[in-house]
Amino acid sequence: MITTIEPGLFTTIQDQGRWGFQAYGMPISGAMDRYASQVANLLVGNCLDAAVLEMTGSGGTFKFDEEQTVAVCGGDMQGLINHTPISNWSAFTVPKRGVLRFNAVSRGYRMYLAVRGGFDVSVVLGSRSTCTPVKIGGHEGRVLRQGDVLHVGQDVERTIQIGKLSSTYIPQYGKEVQLRVLLGPQDVMFGSAVLDTFFGSSYKVTKQSDRTGYRLKGPKIKHLGNADIISEAVWLGAIQIPADGMPFIMTADHQTTRGYAKVGSVIRGDLPKLVQTKPGDSIRFRCCTEEEAIKALQDEQDRYKKIISACKKE
Amino acid sequence: MAEYINSVRMLVAGEHGLVIEFGNQISPEINERVQRFAKLLHLEQIPGIIEVIPTYRSVTTYFDPLVITRQELAKSVIQLLGRIENKCIEELLPPRVVHVPVCYGGVLGPDLEFVARYTGMSPQEVISLHTSKPFLIYMLGFIPGFPYLGGMPSEIAVPRQERPRERIPGGSVAIGGNQTGFYPIESAGEWWLIGRTPIKAFHLTSDKPFLFSVGDYLHFREISIERYFAVRRSVEEGTYVPEISYL
Numbered sequence: 001m002i003t004t005i006e007p008g009l010f011t012t013i014q015d016q017g018r019w020g021f022q023a024y025g026m027p028i029s030g031a032m033d034r035y036a037s038q039v040a041n042l043l044v045g046n047c048l049d050a051a052v053l054e055m056t057g058s059g060g061t062f063k064f065d066e067e068q069t070v071a072v073c074g075g076d077m078q079g080l081i082n083h084t085p086i087s088n089w090s091a092f093t094v095p096k097r098g099v100l101r102f103n104a105v106s107r108g109y110r111m112y113l114a115v116r117g118g119f120d121v122s123v124v125l126g127s128r129s130t131c132t133p134v135k136i137g138g139h140e141g142r143v144l145r146q147g148d149v150l151h152v153g154q155d156v157e158r159t160i161q162i163g164k165l166s167s168t169y170i171p172q173y174g175k176e177v178q179l180r181v182l183l184g185p186q187d188v189m190f191g192s193a194v195l196d197t198f199f200g201s202s203y204k205v206t207k208q209s210d211r212t213g214y215r216l217k218g219p220k221i222k223h224l225g226n227a228d229i230i231s232e233a234v235w236l237g238a239i240q241i242p243a244d245g246m247p248f249i250m251t252a253d254h255q256t257t258r259g260y261a262k263v264g265s266v267i268r269g270d271l272p273k274l275v276q277t278k279p280g281d282s283i284r285f286r287c288c289t290e291e292e293a294i295k296a297l298q299d300e301q302d303r304y305k306k307i308i309s310a311c312k313k314e
Numbered sequence: 315m316a317e318y319i320n321s322v323r324m325l326v327a328g329e330h331g332l333v334i335e336f337g338n339q340i341s342p343e344i345n346e347r348v349q350r351f352a353k354l355l356h357l358e359q360i361p362g363i364i365e366v367i368p369t370y371r372s373v374t375t376y377f378d379p380l381v382i383t384r385q386e387l388a389k390s391v392i393q394l395l396g397r398i399e400n401k402c403i404e405e406l407l408p409p410r411v412v413h414v415p416v417c418y419g420g421v422l423g424p425d426l427e428f429v430a431r432y433t434g435m436s437p438q439e440v441i442s443l444h445t446s447k448p449f450l451i452y453m454l455g456f457i458p459g460f461p462y463l464g465g466m467p468s469e470i471a472v473p474r475q476e477r478p479r480e481r482i483p484g485g486s487v488a489i490g491g492n493q494t495g496f497y498p499i500e501s502a503g504e505w506w507l508i509g510r511t512p513i514k515a516f517h518l519t520s521d522k523p524f525l526f527s528v529g530d531y532l533h534f535r536e537i538s539i540e541r542y543f544a545v546r547r548s549v550e551e552g553t554y555v556p557e558i559s560y561l
Contacts, residue, residue, distance in 0.1 A: 257455025265328030
């Protein structure tokens with residue numbers, strides 16, 4: 001068992017999400033950064049969907065009763081095992097009665113801690129993900145608190161060789177990111193000059209950004225007519241433009257339906273870049289084609305395959 | 315082939331999504347097509363389709379573009395559109411009506427008096443209209459199990475509050491504009507609270523976690539505060555059996 005000595009700013013249990021119930025209004029939740037969370041699982045030999053800990057901004061401190069193999073990926077929270085620094089994007093062993101401690105994030109924003117076997121909590125509607133707005137899933141439907149005890153599950157898929165990930169697979173986090181966007185479905189509600197502004201400007205991530213969505217600030221995106229549409233489904237990466245003209249991008253815990261016009265969607269392959277930005281960072285958008293978006297998904301799948309063969313035990 | 319098919323639009327919702335839009339207004343006819351189509355698409359079990367979400371006037375489907383291309387999906391959509399008006403056996407079953415017991419006014423419905431004043435009616439007249447007939451569930455969204463209902467009598471419509479209340483208790487039955495519904499869980503919101511229901515819209519541990527779905531009707535029924543607490547107890551004990559009838 002693993003005891004939470006200090007929970008960190010916002011630490012939740014997440015897997016790859018609660019899919020299949022959006023028609024009932026249930027958010028999907030799941031890890032904000034799919035890539036980092038899945039790589040963390042691969043590094044410890046878990047299946048991709050095993051539950052991990054997601055820490056945001058500043059990480060927690062955890063005491064391990066037993067020796068465990070763990071991996072840390074995503075934002076760099078300068079982890080220490082019993083005062084010895086560990087490297088990010090790597091797997092290592094925490095000794096029996098060892099303490100794993102994380103600090104404030106130095107690069108990126110969200111960090112994933114995977115333990116070999118995954119974190120074991122009840123599956124709710126097919127997922128272990130915490131959805132704090134609905135208060136379900138994960139550990140009692142909430143963020144971790146001091147004293148919470150976590151157990152290790154059995155979501156292991158293969159034997160592995162412990163080590164550090166090749167730098168080829170490690171994303172570089174900066175204070176300025178460019179996100180590729182597929183236009184639609186309501187891009188026609190904006191004039192071409194306004195679209196030029198959208199693609200030609202830099203937007204700041206505001207403090208009103210969390211697991212439900214990223215609110216940006218920058219040059220106003222004006223609608224040709226009314227800002228609102230009849231409420232309809234919204235999705236991961238959907239870029240809504242409410243009446244105030246400021247982009248609002250949907251992330252993991254987003255509501256399933258909304259009534260704002262959507263100029264486009266950040267492609268899935270670029271969502272990890274978005275969710276590793278923090279308030280104050282800058283975002284630029286670039287229009288891309290569907291082929292480019294799908295190529296990014298294929299590349300991601302190829303990377304997983306290569307990582308699996310790289311950490312396979314000989 | 316019915317004429318409306320020519321007006322159906324397919325729109326891009328990211329590389330994983332397709333919006334199939336049946337019109338640009340809230341109407342029972344459009345919503346019925348939406349619901350029939352969503353059901354057909356769901357039953358078709360096309361490999362690569364992840365979810366099908368019916369809303370007021372469109373169906374959004376999420377798919378894995380590495381399994382099915384947008385062009386392949388669009389082809390299936392066009393075929394299904396042609397079958398939308400065929401009667402299937404399960405459609406011979408009339409729509410479900412879920413009865414929702416509500417204790418109106420008092421501490422459980424603090425805005426009932428306001429709604430009555432605003433509409434120039436007595437609180438009892440507001441309740442009579444609110445319980446007068448079943449309301450169609452056009453879609454679910456906003457929070458899990460939140461029903462967007464159609465058909466509320468316009469006499470009891472009240473513009474939404476300008477500032478949302480931060481904490482609306484779960485079970486609150488409310489009016490906002492010409493819409494009504496209830497908040498299944500605690501939430502922020504700008505609708506006027508006229509009562510509260512002790513029943514729950516979802517039970518996550520049950521085989522059928524959600525009490526109602528899109529296309530069902532909700533019929534509000536007035537109950538006393540004593541009955542409210544009695545029903546609430548049986549809901550908590552897991553012995554409450556929802557009352558369901560058919561139109």
